[in-house]
Amino acid sequence: MFDMKKVEIEWGGQTLTLETGRVARQADGAVMATLGETVVLCAVTAAKSVKEGQDFFPLTVHYQEKFSAAGRIPGGFFKRERGATEKETLTSRLIDRPIRPLFPEGFYNEINVICQVLSYDGANEPDILAMVAASAALTISGVPFMGPIGAARVGYVDGEYVLNPTTAQARDGDLDLVVAATGNAVMMVESEAKELSEEIMLGAVQFAHKACRQAVNAVIDLAEQAAKDPWEMAEQADLSKAKDKLKKLIGKDIAAAYKVTDKSKRSNMLNEARAKGKAAFADAAPQDQMAAGKLMKKLEAEIVRGAILKDGTRIDGRTTTQIRPIEAMVHFLPRAHGSALFTRGETQAICTTTLGTKDAEQMIDGLDGLSYSNFMLHYNFPPYSVGEVGRFGAPGRREVGHGKLAWRALHPVLPSKDEFPYTIRVLSDITESNGSSSMATVCGGSLSMMDAGVPLKRPVSGIAMGLILEGKDFAVISDILGDEDHLGDMDFKVAGTSEGITTMQMDIKIAGITEEIMKQALAQAKEGRAHILGEMAKALDSTRTELSAHAPRIETMQIDKAKIREVIGTGGKVIREIVATTGAKVDIDDEGLIKVSSSDVAQIEAAMAWIRGITEEAEVGKVYDGKVVNLVDFGAFVNFMGGKDGLVHVSEIRNERVEKVADVLTEGQAVKVKVLEVDPRGKVRLSMRVVDQETGAELEDTRPAREPREGGDRGPRGPRRDGDGGRGGRGPGGGGGERGGGERGGRDDSRGPRRDRGAGGGEGRGPRNDGPKDDGGDIGLPSFITEN
Known part of the structure; x- marks a missing residue:
């Protein structure tokens, strides 16, 4: 089939x-x-x-x-x-x-x-x-x-x-x-x-x-x-007589126009010559009029190309290797994070750099799936840049292509995300064009990023090369004009640093070029790039060490991956609270790298302190800033390190006795606390009395050491073994009774007070704490709380 x-x-x-x-x-x-x-x-x-x-x-x-x-x-x-x-x-x-x-x-x-x-x-x-x-x-x-x-x-x-x-x-x-x-x-x-x-x-x-x-x-x-049969092409009419007629009529006018260096004046003179030639064919058939228009373009090309090949004279009087005058300035726009105005002859670009956070990255949906780019370069070419009336709106194919060329030139010298965790957008608006505006974008974009504080490896410059080829004779020309591009045979763009090439693009209008021509074009482009880099250095020779005051600041911190869940919280509750409270943006990746960003340094510091409080362990002996979050009868709970709570026992609030905690502290009050102890369960005991609440300096503990409690400290529990006997004391304050396997001794007799509880002659268990309970005992406070 x-x-x-x-x-x-x-x-x-x-x-x-x-x-x-x-x-x-x-x-x-x-x-x-x-x-x-x-x-x-x-x-x-x-x-x-x-x-x-x-x-x-x-x-x-x-x-x-x-x-x-x-x-x-x-x-x-x-x-x-x-x-x-x-x-x-x-x-x-x-x-x-x-x-x-x-x-x-x-x-x-x-x-x-x-x-x-x-x-x-x-x-x-x-x-x-x-x-x-x-x-x-x-x-x-x-x-x-x-x-x-x-x-x-x-x-x-x-x-x-x-x-x-x-x-x-x-x-x-x-x-x-x-x-x-x-x-x-x-x-x-x-x-x-x-x-x-x-x-x-x-x-x-x-x-x-x-x-x-x-x-x-x-x-x-x-x-x-x-292959299918080839199409038959119509024979081309002999236009040699019409060409000779035009050459005699307007040849000198065209030659004179191409000796004028100013683009506007040259365009006006050329338009007058074209109108003169068109008038000569006003009575001809439509096809002949159309052919005459093509012949005028050929005539212009012959005049320009012949002058370059014959004596190396270009339209604006330059030699084949000469670069047009360059003027560059940075910090051109006061509110932009980085800006540059780059002018080369009659080609000019305003380039701005904007720095953003991770959420400003460009999301790309393609065959490889979703990906994100933290470097964007957008190129705009409004019609006024060439003195014309035209469409102004969404970028066309040419603008997308020129922007990507400049992107390729600058991308290799960008710092890594670890070195510079910003999203970077370079915007190039071409305000004049007579020559390569994409290479002007490379130069201006490099300067604007350096002005914004982006630590480029090296500055990048770019140049456009042209070619005039007639048989075996050829001339490679540097920094081509727009007319040299239209009338020439090649558009060869090269960009790079002092160390090498970062991008190279070549398009030709003939059936290919030789290795010899490419080799000469590359050598000539290298000299031109070096000259342009020197002119750029007059405006700014290295990246600024400080970011613009209007740019966001981004600080990074690395946490243990096991702590990521704690920072995010259930359903993102914790991280949302950090963002809402501090005003800073917080991003966490799967490796535990956290980026905190804000234009306010205080917001960044607050967010980072909060995260450190969640992820770091409290250090015994260290003083922290805290906030009272809850008052209880026996003290106050204080939040410190952003995400940790500890207890300041009533005895650690002041050196003198505190009868009622609420008389001294209020919820939400800022205090300074010293970590006294962290028990194996992670509970933290804090002190305010040994810290100067104004300066945060540690104070000498002048309180006299307290007397040992009656009955001494608890000793080790005695061994368990079978046999009769009651539950004896645990330490020296108790007797030597042992816990037997039979009935508790003395149970049927009068139990007596709890402190004397025992059997088989064993003395009672020592009190848990001072102070009586109904039956002589005290329910006691947690072991890490000292008595007042």
Whole structure:
């Protein structure tokens, strides 16, 4: 029934399978790619005609993760997949960027590329598989795609490159790099690194390119079995005469405009030249007018590119390695926890850092389950930053992508949660743009975090590199302008510290670049980054040692895991009481690490003292602050250490006799107490009289030692043995009678007073305490309470 075709190869120690013909057969091209137990389906459809007047290529890539792929049901109120998550948006861009340049100029048919994750094994990331599947589906669809491409992820673990590392290897290693490439050249690079050298990064790209070639060959093998007939492309009209006409008419105007360094003036001059050229084709057919517009863009590119290749002259007069003037300042905003204004030429970013507690972490619901991130970076690009009128609202794909790039640049230098237990949010608002605003975000974000007191390992700077390539001649240019980006062949961004690279991203508009070009671009970028770091240091060269007065304070303490239940209490009663009473936030993890946070230091200290009172043992001889919680006839119970109660016997309140406790103390009264004794059952005996109630200093005990009680202390109980005899005394005050196995002696006779109770001649049991009871005895107080 199915005309199924399949290709299998060994790839990174696992089997990569590409299959078509069984699923989604009505699409122009559909491929299921499998690696391990991760399965991705990619379907491609293309419009058979072009909309009238359309002069751009409408390629749309959608990547979607099905929760069922990991055996999960989506969290939240809506139990189905909804709008694209950040990861889905970033992966869609990851697929789009390397395939878009591989469609021929003039091809304007709308194309949909839809990739869906159907199975996920938790080890093999589906993004790489989706890129390979998209390449295969386009290749067999028959559309004019100048591929195929391959894709590979590379890790760097223990000094060795690892192809398609597991999620854990990529997270714990020193590198997470993704490369897309044709069989001949690299098309795209995306990475996060832990301050690695240019040599290691270049080696990783080369290692990935070899793996990409394997995937390319597998796609070619599948296409040989299942590819559809290629589409016939319409012949391109000869536009050489129209181009010559435009060059004579506005060539000098365009050249003059690109010698003006001010962006606004240059834009105005270019718009005048374009209007002049458009007027020359006012009477032409609509298709010819559209072609004339494309020719003007080509003319601009030729003029700019020719000047750079010929004599190294750039639009604003800089050399190919020169960086625009930089101005940086910190503490730009008085109430922000940390802020920086970073300006490079006509590119400017306001970056702010906000510090929060654990409950401000971002919850992420994905195929791997719920996870939490304590570092967020959000990038905004309002239309006024380029002097335009446009949409202002929720971030688009570009803003999400630029923000994630800056996130990758800064993430490797952040302190661990143990070192700095804060949630960190960096916000970048681009206020001017003519060049790389994402790299301005890296620089400004680094400064704002240092201003906020985040102990970064080192400051991070970033730079955008460009490329002009004509045949074998090329020029790599540093710190590119917006126009150089649009008219050039490469956008190569590199960020890092003085010790190495933290992120590298490359996109090209041609069919790949060579190792020689990449090597020069990396070397040139290293010099540029060092220069920018020097300019940043003029504003702030190290992290502030004090947090902003407006930032919350977080203190940590470690308790025994066995004590966690006591701090939380039944149903959370205790911890809720601590929070409600002190005003501080309290978080406890499963290992007994407690984080107490508040903008008021006194609240933190109160909460920590309370917790210590619950978890620590009272120390004999130590003085504590306490509060009277209950009055009784024989003394007062005092709460101290936050969670412990002890008894101050009436005799330990003052040196003089206290007739009535309520005459001296009241419930809720703050007192200072010294721990006299902790009995084996944990009961605590306290004293107020040996502590100065004003200063807390210990006082000398001037009370004379009391006389021994009548009858002496209790001695050991005599041995038990069979035979007659009554219950004798327990100590010297009693007789030597023994407790026999028969009847108690003297029971039928007159019992006499309790203190003389005995049988067989034994003397009576000594009194438990002084003072008579009805029958001569006293019920007594607990053994740890002394008499008054």
